[in-house]
Amino acid sequence: MASTGTSLHNRRKLVNTIMASLTSVCALLVTLLLLLIIGYIAVRGISSLSIQFLIDTPKPVGEGGGIGNAIVGSVMMTLFASVIGLPVGIAAGVYLSEYGRNWYGNIGRFVADTLIGIPSIIVGIFIYTAVVLPMGRQSGLAGSLALAVIIIPIVARTTEEMIRLVPNSMREGALALGAPHWRVSWNIVLPAAASGIATGAMLAIARVTGETAPLLFTALNSRFYNYYLDQPMSSLTVQIFNYATGPFEVEHAMAWAATLVLVAAILVINIFVRTLTRKRY
Amino acid sequence: MQNKISISNLNFFYGKAQALYDITLDIPEKEVVAFIGPSGCGKSTFLRTLNRMNDTIPIARADGTVTIDGENIYAPGTDVVALRRKVGMVFQKSNPFPKSIFENVAYGIRINGIHSSKSDLNHRVEKALHDAALWDEVKDRLSSSAFGLSGGQQQRLCIARALAVEPEVILMDEPASALDPIATQKIEELVVELKRDYTIVIVTHNMQQASRVSDKTAFFMLGKLIEFGPTYKMFQNPDEKLTEDYITGRFG
Structure with a gap:
């Protein structure tokens, strides 16, 4: 009996060790993957990165050029x-x-x-038919609307899931004090779920910051600084697409640099929101 | 002693399942009434009919009358929000809001617009915490999170929160079941203390607790009220055999 017990015990220990190592290796793989991607982008992109590059508008090949207007466009459309x-x-x-x-x-x-x-390109086509055609031109507004269509369902579902995690006892506690239902939702349930909702919102924003397809038909692109939402607007992703599909090596280098900026921006959004919504209570 | 709450012929259903059968009971003003009985006997369900907390369950249905100060709270047009302000509730598991200690107590005052000024609000919060015997323990950390308090303190915070909206009746659903003996003792002392100003209905699994804090005891089984009477009589010389069996621990 005693020996069976020990061998069973040893087997369990062995299986446990194997499983623990296996999962930790996979966890390492995930982290490595991200680091590899970021590292590769950084190596390829850093050489073309300069202040001038961040400020300039695209120029004919050989005359430099940058992504200033694309940054402004991306920020404006994502914000809107x-x-x-x-x-x-x-x-x-x-x-x-x-x-x-x-x-x-x-x-x-x-x-x-x-x-x-739904694939995001279809959202782009939809907004093209619904907004661009009636307006008669591509615009930052159309681009923003396409991005909003992508944001809404993601945020709705994550918000729902996060709110469901709020214990019912908390709602009852507020109801029992004579709070009407809407007030319970508004100032007990929502704050209790705030950090989860913010994470969902952040994911949605990060997702649309990286969208290209819906902007191709809707915001199009622009070679100039444009602060008007009713005009065609440049964006980082579309600009990367243009640089990357260009025939010249200089353009490819600029695509890498722009990619680096985009990835860094998404990373910063992540970190910023995370610090902002750290649980206070 | 005047009756604060009168329940008559109350039947209660979850969908098709009947949870309470024909309950008739009077709860006198400024006394403590304990509900005892085995798990699933309907005592919590019954307690929750008294502030219509069961309304949150879509399939729940009550018929019969529950009158508080002469008004049937199940009459059409009853303002449930006003009812719940008058009939406060403390739950089995403490359920502080994800806010500071101060804001937890201030919440009910704010939503009901009870306070006249900022200083009045501060005063009311302090008084509620005093009444719940918690003030001395939290006065230096009112702005820190309520989740940092111990289980017993959290439960007293929930009592303070309930007191702050100036209810007339307080319903307590096994308020000490998750607490250690010392915290339990504090809650019990508090219940006896609060009796001076409030009508209290307390559900408990703990027979000694019922005998220590209550003036009257109601014994429930399988959704029926078996016996209701003065606590000393229920525990020393009950009329019903079932009551005696339960109290002496023969089942339950």
């Missing part, structure tokens, strides 16, 4: 898309989790899931 998409998405998520246990909520949930799965 967030301004539209985040409130709508969060409010929809609140509805789905707090009130949406009915047929209407089920439809909303299904539609949001489907929207998340």
Whole structure:
């Protein structure tokens, strides 16, 4: 008996060690993958990176050029898309989790899931037909709307999931004090889920910052600084696409540098939101 | 002693399943009434009918009447929000909000607009914490998180939060079941203390607790009220055999 017990014990220990090593190797792989990508981009991109590059607009090959207008365009369109998409998405998520246990909520949930799965280029085509054609030209506004369409379902679903994690006892505690339902949702449930919702919002923003396809048809591109949303607007991703598909080596180098800027920006957004939403209570 | 709450012929259903059968009971003003009975006997469900907390469950349905100060709270047009302000509740598991200690107590005051000024608000928060016997332990860290408090302190914070909105009745659903003996003793002392100003209904699994804190005890089984009477009588000389069996620990 004793020997069987020991061998069983040893076997368990062995299996445990193997599993622990296996998972930790995979975890390392994931981290390495990210570091490799960032490292590769940094190595390829750093040589063309300069202050001038960050300020300049694209120029004919051989005369330098940069991504200043693309940065401004990306920031403006992402911001405007967030301004539209985040409130709508969060409010929809609140509805789905707090009130949406009915047929209407089920439809909303299904539609949001489907929207998340739609390839972003189709969103671009949709906005092209719905906004660009009636307006008669591509514009930053159309680009922003396309990005907002991508943001809304992601934020709605993550908000819903995060709010569902708020224990029901907390809602009951507030209701028992004589708080009306909407106030419970607004100033107990939402703050309790805030850091999770912010993470979801951040993921959505990071996702659209890297979108190219929906902007190709909608915002198009611009070679100049443009601060007007009703005009075609440049963006980092489309600019990278243009540089990368150009025939010249200088252009490819600039694509790498622009990629580095984009990845760094997404990283900064991540870190910034994470510090901002650190749990205070 | 005047009756604060009168329940008559109350039946309660979760969908098709009946949870309470024809309950009739009077709860006198400024006394402590304990509900005892085995798990699943409906005592918590019954407690939650008294502030219509069961309304949050879509399939729940009550019929019969529950009158508080002469008004049927199940009458159409009853303002549930106002009802819950009048009938406060403390839950089995302490459920502080993810806010500071001060804000936890201030929340109910704010949403009901009870305070007249900032200093009045401070005063009310302090008083509620005093009444819940928590002030001395938290006065130096009002702005820190409520989650930093111990389990017993959190539960007293929840009591303070309930007191702050100036209810007339306080419902307590096994308020000490998750606490250690010392914290439990504090809650019990508090209940006896609060009786001077409030009508208290307390659900408990702990027989000694019921005998220590309550004036009257109601014994439930399988959704039925088996016996209701003065606590000393229930524990010394109950009318019903079932009550005696339960209290002496023959089942439950």
